[in-house]
Amino acid sequence: xxxxxxxxxxxxxxxxxxxxxxxxxxxxxxxxxxxxxxxxxxxxxxxxxxxxxxxxxxxxxxxxxxxxxxxxxxxxxxxxxxxxxxxxxxxxxxxxxxxxxxxxxxxxxxxxxxxxxxxxxxxxxxxxxxxxxxxxxxxxxxxxxxxxxxxxxxxxxxxxxxxxxxxxxxxxxxxxxx
Amino acid sequence: xxxxxxxxxxxxxxxxxxxxxxxxxxxxxxxxxxxxxxxxxxxxxxxxxxxxxxxxxxxxxxxxxxxxxxxxxxxxxxxxxxxxxxxxxxxxxxxxxxxxxxxxxxxxxxxxxxxxxxxxxxxxxxxxxxxxxxxxxxxxxxxxxxxxxxxxxxxxxxxxxxxxxxxxxxxxxxxxxxxxxxxxxxxxxxxxxxxxxxxxxxxxxxxxxxxxxxxxxxxxxxxxxxxxxxxxxxxxxxxxxxxxxxxxxxxxxxxxxxxxxxxxxxxxxxxxxxxxxxxxxxxxxxxxxxxxxxxxxxxxxxxxxxxxxxxxxxxx
Numbered sequence: 001x002x003x004x005x006x007x008x009x010x011x012x013x014x015x016x017x018x019x020x021x022x023x024x025x026x027x028x029x030x031x032x033x034x035x036x037x038x039x040x041x042x043x044x045x046x047x048x049x050x051x052x053x054x055x056x057x058x059x060x061x062x063x064x065x066x067x068x069x070x071x072x073x074x075x076x077x078x079x080x081x082x083x084x085x086x087x088x089x090x091x092x093x094x095x096x097x098x099x100x101x102x103x104x105x106x107x108x109x110x111x112x113x114x115x116x117x118x119x120x121x122x123x124x125x126x127x128x129x130x131x132x133x134x135x136x137x138x139x140x141x142x143x144x145x146x147x148x149x150x151x152x153x154x155x156x157x158x159x160x161x162x163x164x165x166x167x168x169x170x171x172x173x174x175x176x177x178x
Numbered sequence: 179x180x181x182x183x184x185x186x187x188x189x190x191x192x193x194x195x196x197x198x199x200x201x202x203x204x205x206x207x208x209x210x211x212x213x214x215x216x217x218x219x220x221x222x223x224x225x226x227x228x229x230x231x232x233x234x235x236x237x238x239x240x241x242x243x244x245x246x247x248x249x250x251x252x253x254x255x256x257x258x259x260x261x262x263x264x265x266x267x268x269x270x271x272x273x274x275x276x277x278x279x280x281x282x283x284x285x286x287x288x289x290x291x292x293x294x295x296x297x298x299x300x301x302x303x304x305x306x307x308x309x310x311x312x313x314x315x316x317x318x319x320x321x322x323x324x325x326x327x328x329x330x331x332x333x334x335x336x337x338x339x340x341x342x343x344x345x346x347x348x349x350x351x352x353x354x355x356x357x358x359x360x361x362x363x364x365x366x367x368x369x370x371x372x373x374x375x376x377x378x379x380x381x382x383x384x385x386x387x388x389x390x391x392x393x394x395x396x397x398x399x400x401x402x403x404x405x406x407x408x409x410x411x412x413x414x415x416x417x418x419x420x421x422x423x424x425x426x427x428x429x430x431x432x433x434x435x436x437x438x439x440x441x442x443x444x445x446x447x448x449x450x451x452x453x454x455x456x457x458x459x460x461x462x463x464x465x466x467x468x469x470x471x472x473x474x475x476x477x478x479x480x481x482x483x484x485x486x487x488x489x490x491x492x493x494x
């Protein structure tokens with residue numbers, strides 16, 4: 001996917017989120033939470049798009065799921081823990097949880113566990129830029145910018161301008177040996 | 179693993195990158211302490227044993243809370259009322275504890291080198307919670323964390339450490355870590371309490387409080403241990419307090435307005451620190467206590483987090 005396709009996908013997700021929010025009477029109670037790191041950029045862009053459409057910028061937070069991982073004792077080195085920052089009350093909110101790539105579903109499982117430790121949102125919707133298949137848990141995206149079938153030995157990488165890429169892109173490449 | 183290390187015995191062998199790894203992680207851990215639910219599942223199923231051969235309410239509770247916030251199980255062993263008072267040796271105690279399969283052993287001992295001895299004989303990670311006059315690594319880390327929080331960085335900052343440098347494990351851990359992070363360290367105390375040749379570790383030595391604290395960005399006031407008083411090292415507390423104690427008058431005259439005052443606790447009010455300084459605007463003593471939990475969470479997470487075999491294989 002090139003920059004144009006990424007932009008189109010983000011706008012389409014924003015439109016769908018807004019339609020569903022309107023149907024649920026929840027335009028004013030939307031909130032966005034990005035899963036670090038790639039999900040944060042998707043959450044920010046969705047918040048900005050929807051903020052423009054409803055005339056008020058919804059609150060936004062970030063989640064770092066390192067402390068909620070289920071593979072800590074199988075990994076050689078403990079993963080780096082980044083900041084989690086949720087400064088608004090989740091009660092009554094419809095939280096759009098955003099990540100760049102949905103694969104096994106384990107990251108989303110960890111993010112849901114962490115999210116509910118901050119409060120009890122009215123609903124949680126999952127938005128991802130790319131759903132690459134390969135789920136190991138019963139988790140599905142409510143909104144996906146693209147659905148790809150990617151073989152297990154390949155990686156999907158989202159490059160964001162916010163992280164220094166020349167332009168946004170989604171690339172699929174052979175997995176680097178660890 | 180903290181960088182290349184499976185254990186945390188002291189800060190002397192840690193590189194700048196390894197120190198920053200722990201301090202950066204501690205900042206994320208501190209955020210966890212401000213959450214509505216102060217618990218994360220990362221060390222679920224891990225056991226942390228606190229083995230304290232010297233009394234210490236603050237450090238032991240701090241390790242215990244740190245373990246519990248990370249969902250590890252914490253078990254406390256204190257020497258009084260245990261088999262130690264029945265004459266069991268250190269290694270026997272440790273081997274017995276090890277048979278209960280802990281993941282981390284936190285050790286406080288009056289003898290310098292005790293944690294190091296244990297690390298060579300047990301399979302789990304060992305963290306020193308202070309050994310004799312050697313080191314108190316988590317105290318050194320929490321002091322550095324507090325200074326980074328207050329001063330932004332230690333690079334180019336001046337820190338005065340005042341008190342019984344010879345017998346202080348806190349001074350030694352602070353000195354190693356702070357100089358490694360780029361601070362200028364001034365050591366100050368009565369000549370009887372400054373080890374010979376300590377300049378070789380990169381510090382300057384002052385015997386007058388004024389010259390040590392003037393222009394310093396931070397002052398660490400060490401606790402004067404009661405057993406040293408009346409001993410030839412210092413005649414009495416009044417004299418110590420007069421020359422090396424910090425009170426509001428000296429602080430107002432000599433300290434930079436922005437300088438912070440640290441103390442590892444427990445404070446001898448009126449001896450090394452007067453109440454008006456301990457509770458005054460320069461003091462960051464209670465921040466230190468809170469930061470202690472965050473720093474110990476970071477240490478436990480790094481040492482209990484990874485699978486030791488996997489880590490060894492990766493390094494090989």
